[in-house]
Amino acid sequence: MELNKYQQEVFEKQRPTIENFGKKTWGWTIFFLLWIGLGGYALYLQIAKGHKVTGMRDNVVWGLYIANFIFFIGISYAGAVISGILHILKVEWRKPIIRIAEMITVISTIIGPVFILLCVGRLDRLHHLFLYPRLQSPITWDVFAIGTYFTGSVIFLYLALIKDFAIYRDAKLNVPKWKQKLYKILAIGYRGTKSQKRHIRISTNLMAIMIIPLAIIVHSVLSWIFGMTLRPGWHSTIFGPYFVLAAIYSGTGVLIMAMWVYRKMYKLESYITDKHFVYLGYIMMVLGAAYGYFTFSEYLTDWFGSEKWNSEVIEKIFNPAKYGWWFLFANVAGIILPIFVVAIPKTRKPTLIAIASFFMVIALWVKRYLIIVPTLESPLLPMQDTRMEYVKYSATWVEWALTFAGIATFFLFFTLLSKFVTIIPISEFGGKEKAVVTAKEHEDENGKVPE
């Protein structure tokens, strides 16, 4: 593979990141592994002793795990929707950031479903899902939807990687033999011929188009796990679009955070520019407003209608003595903060946008918790139970350990993957896109890059 000047420049800049693992990376890897080990022990306890070790009981049958499940599938939208849409719209500035976005997608789509498995009492019977599938069940829809979505995102990520693998293969990198061999296999004989280029282009376009409806289906189906029940706070017609929107929103937030971290860590300021943060900030702002609108109309209708059963849940969520403060946090940090940080020119800076994203992402996790737990704590018939753990959910250390193990796995996969492929796609920088590389200097007022 012949590289042009710009590609060479990007490649040389990132070469050390895939050639050397580095002491720091080892440190992080071990740190993450320790967390995962703790999670593994928690999982062992949960399997050996039964779900009694969790805070879940007959009323609150789902807890942290389901919130994590929605959360991880949510952030996977970074690659699917953001990168997919930007690809279709042929937005040039997307190129340095799509790999990060698609990596988020693939990794979080691996971790998300693990959390739903943690809710399952009989993991030894998982094959029943395929032996006796019932098409009426939203869980069956989920199995198929997530399976397809995961396959789709892996293909989408891989298609964008083939050219780069060919570059790594030909670059005589100073890496162990197995790694070179792996690059060779993964490059599947790509030499940059006309027909090869055409095939990759067509397939990438196709996948970009397909991944968007797939992603929308995945989160809609997920929301229907709740929407299809008769419970207050869940049984809502807007749950499908509400969840999809929240997912894209949180995905954007995680993407901004990841960009910030990599930019800092690998000194990629000339590729991941301030403009990238501003543009994604704009996207985040619009999504935040739309998400806020959905939130408002969801709670307004429930509160205004004040049906007895609904009001019970609303009361729990609004009451400062119960979930009121969390609800306030979820809305202030999840809606108001990011909108204002991006809207005010003075605060529209990469670091501040990244901090706002960080709080927004946490707020959206809290929001998922507030969707799950208060509803389950409000059954139709009074509980009249003297066992406190049956009345009120509080997560145990086992659940927290597994939650943090999930987050650690996310970081670990990210770290390992970024040592295997370059964070910024090299092959994307070709002749005509040279301006993109130096976007910072050349961009005009509107952020447009001259041809």
Next chain:
Amino acid sequence: MKQQEEINDTGRRDFLKTAAIATVAATACGSLVCSCSSKKATVSQKVKLLSPDGEIVEIDSAYLNHQEHMAIVSKLEARQGIAGKKFVMVVDLSRCKNARKCVTACQKWHYRSEETEWLTVKLIKDSDKAAPYWFPKQCFHCDNPPCVKVCPVNATFKRQDGLVLIDNERCIGCKFCMAACPYSTRVFNWDDPVIPMDIIGQTYSAETGIPAKVGTVEKCDFCPDRAREGLLPPCVEACPNGVFYFGDENEDTVSNGDETISFSQLIKDRAAYRFQEELGTKPRVYYLPPKDRQFPVERGYENLPDNLKERFKEVMEESNLLEKK
């Protein structure tokens, strides 16, 4: 493993025996809901049995293994249900005084611990001014069951006789049915259930629900194994006040053990209602409103142990019923 095989073996042997008993029971008891109590074969009584070779043999019943619970039906039959039946329950709220005999009878019959209440009695207060009343609640065996709709593996199913049962050998424990049931009917085995000695090795059937299994969901099953024998569920039999009527909608009879009456007449005369009709779940349990109550509410509270009192304290206080004491 070896032990497992042995258990399976005895299971198969038991099955032959129980199948034989079933044949007898089926011929002896034509009607499922008969007001007579079924007669158990006693010692030195000769019974006719159909041998596996197809011959009718007469043996002393002492040689038979009398098992209370009989996993007498195949898995398929347990899923299909009893042909021609449509089981219903009518609960007379005016008679309940929270004696809790139904709860303990249920736990005993199903070998469940005290913690597990498939049948529970709530103290319901419909509105601020309304007087509270005792509200026994089993599974409603809905005709439009939200739990069955959401099961991903068909572990919980609706039968032709109206029952909603669970196959705990298929259940994956996702708990979606528990989230979907608006009546909090289902319970989960959060850890290894304590299995009493006398049912160890018993073949599992969705109709008996025993033995319980960790990580699976369970609930009130209307005791179809007893219905096959023409027996009323233990909760119905145990109730000292005849609160529960159990029967067959097709036959239009329900019985509380003391009297057998017309189901349609009963729900017509007493203005029966179904709990939360507006949810559209179409329960198979009808409630007779707590009008002209036979016992004051306090009667169901005073004699309770402290831990149970705690459950209802709030409602009792709200209704100013505790001060009288």
